[in-house]
Amino acid sequence: MPADIFARRFNNGLVFFLSVAALTAGSILITQYDVVAGFTSIAKAFAWGAHNFYPDHHAMARLPEILQKLWQTVLMSIAATTVAAIFAAFMAMLGSRTTRFNALSSILVRGLASVFRNIPLVAWAMILMLAFSQSLVTGYLALFFGSFGFLTRAFIETVDEASLDAVEALRATGAGYFAIIFQAVLPSCLPQMVSWLLFMIDTNIRDATLVGLLTGTGIGFTFDLYYKSFHFHEASLVVIMIVITIIVIEMFSNYVRRIIL
Numbered sequence: 001m002p003a004d005i006f007a008r009r010f011n012n013g014l015v016f017f018l019s020v021a022a023l024t025a026g027s028i029l030i031t032q033y034d035v036v037a038g039f040t041s042i043a044k045a046f047a048w049g050a051h052n053f054y055p056d057h058h059a060m061a062r063l064p065e066i067l068q069k070l071w072q073t074v075l076m077s078i079a080a081t082t083v084a085a086i087f088a089a090f091m092a093m094l095g096s097r098t099t100r101f102n103a104l105s106s107i108l109v110r111g112l113a114s115v116f117r118n119i120p121l122v123a124w125a126m127i128l129m130l131a132f133s134q135s136l137v138t139g140y141l142a143l144f145f146g147s148f149g150f151l152t153r154a155f156i157e158t159v160d161e162a163s164l165d166a167v168e169a170l171r172a173t174g175a176g177y178f179a180i181i182f183q184a185v186l187p188s189c190l191p192q193m194v195s196w197l198l199f200m201i202d203t204n205i206r207d208a209t210l211v212g213l214l215t216g217t218g219i220g221f222t223f224d225l226y227y228k229s230f231h232f233h234e235a236s237l238v239v240i241m242i243v244i245t246i247i248v249i250e251m252f253s254n255y256v257r258r259i260i261l
Helices: 002-031 035-052 063-095 103-118 121-132 136-161 165-172 177-215 218-228 232-260
Strands: none
Touching: 063 103, 063 136, 063 177, 063 218, 063 232, 103 136, 121 136, 121 177, 136 177, 177 218, 177 232, 218 232
């Protein structure tokens, strides 16, 4: 029996590998991609980066301006994520099987969360640009809608996985709906919700750079402006500052998670 299971898994893995290999080969043939040229250009790309893509003294003179745009992007990401988390927490209570009013509210909330979550952030930015053009509002709303869909789904699963003992005990004593929410559900779910919130802030700070390229705002637009005007030293400084900011925020997020979880 173990030998049969191992053989079945091996055959399934072999079929999957051959399918991926066939799809890859077909894609190369259809797109006429030159594999050899692609791999040989990697060394040239690193050589060009070492020669051009590093901050010099002219780029360092632009550091205050870059830090201001980066700070603007970080604040926009935190604000959009935090406000989205508030709305997502409210919707999660309506969508969770533990705290829902009825089955219809749960279905509607879960469907709404799936729609918002499955629309890519780039698509949100492009859709919103039709109404708000290139502005901070467009970037903020794109991050808000993407965060709202993801956090609503994550919060629903968090509430569903919460222990029902406290909920059932309060219901047995005749406690009302809001008493159950604030005395049983939120205390047990809040640490995990905060963890999801910190994760979303990390993600949005990364994504805000891409949103800025489309909406003409924040650090993303600053990078695009320098890069397209061939100011590669300034563009490299923007990239370095983004990486440092993300690392610092991730370290802070991990520290907070260790405390609350």
